[in-house]
Amino acid sequence: MQWTFNFKDKVIVITGAGGVICGNLAVEFSKMGAKVALLDLNLEAANNFVDVIKMNNGIAKAYKTDVMDKLNLEEVKEEINNDLGTIDILINGAGGNNYKATTDNEYHIEENSNIRTFYDLDIEGIEFVFNLNYLGTLLPSQVFSKDMIGKEGANIINISSMNAFTPLTKIPAYSGAKSAISNFTKWLAVYFSKVGIRCNAIAPGFLVTSQNKQLLFNEDGTPSNRAKKILNNTPMERFGKPNELVGAVFFLADEQFSSFVNGVILPIDGGFSSYSGV
Structure with missing residues (x-):
């Protein structure tokens, strides 16, 4: 095989592109000749x-976008079409957790008014997490996939999580929402299979981002107990x-390498999902 990754003149939409992971993907796709639309609130x-x-010398433009607002997404799509052209690839990277949907302890212990237990989880916080992660993937897929129907090489890549394989402690809403994204990825792969749109997902392991840095490291820079x-x-x-996510995303996005790969959730986790702990 003499193939190399080629995204020359492909229009790639990336949501959550203000974050480290998706922003970095945008930069790398641009180096491969893609025209990149970076969407973020x-x-x-x-x-x-x-x-x-x-x-x-890459081609890119940023768009202020609320992935939970379909009308806003449709307005952004029109802008992208005018600025860059019709869309070839969508990467759904918007997501996150909320402290109101997080317990303080891993296990239930005697009631303590100073900690947040399962019984104290906030309904609005839970709804926010589900809407941001699940609706924030479904709605962009609804809007941007309209350009992709019947288009050669068109595909959608969602961002799932290790939570989708085994739920992490403390964050039940986020774990459930990421499981829903994995399920939705497989559903969408089947739904679009007759019109040439593939749909896959990556499930990153643990990377240090601005969202989780305080959870993983103490003030002195040493790993927290959770990080250990x-x-x-x-x-x-x-x-x-x-x-370390780039190669896998390029593989899934490039039709010449992955034309028969559809409905896959690809872990990129250093072996986390394979290890039982013993």
Whole structure:
């Protein structure tokens, strides 16, 4: 095989592109000749990656986007079509957790008014987490896939999580929402199978991001107790890096490499999902 990844002139939409993981994906796709639309509610954060892309003579534009607002998504799609062209690839990267949907302890213990238990989880917090992760994947898929029907090489890549395989402690809403994304990925792969749109997902292991940095490290920079548990259950004994997701995403996105890959949830986790702990 003499193939190399080629995304020349492909229009790629990436949601959550103001974050480290998806912003880095946007930069790497631009290096391969893609025209990248970076969507994020935080326009400034997305524009920071656009600046990097343009410094390397890439083509990119940021769009302030609420992935839970279908009308807004449709308006953004029209802007993208006018600015960059019709869409070839969608990467659904928007997501996150909320402290209101998180318990303080891993296990239920005697009632203590100073900690948040399962019984104290906030309904609005739970709804926010589900809407951001699940609806924030479903709605962009509804809107942007309209450009992809019958288009050669068109595909959707969702971002699932280790939570979808085995739920992590403390975060039941986030775990459930990511499981829903994995299920939705398989459903969408079947639904679009007759019109040429493939749908797959990656399930990243534990990477250090701005969202989880405070959970993983103490103020002095040493790993927190939760981080130690993660590392002890990751055979490679380290956290992943954003650029370690790029090859897998390129593989799934490039039709010449993965034309028969559909409905797959690909772990990128240093072996975490394979290790039983013993």
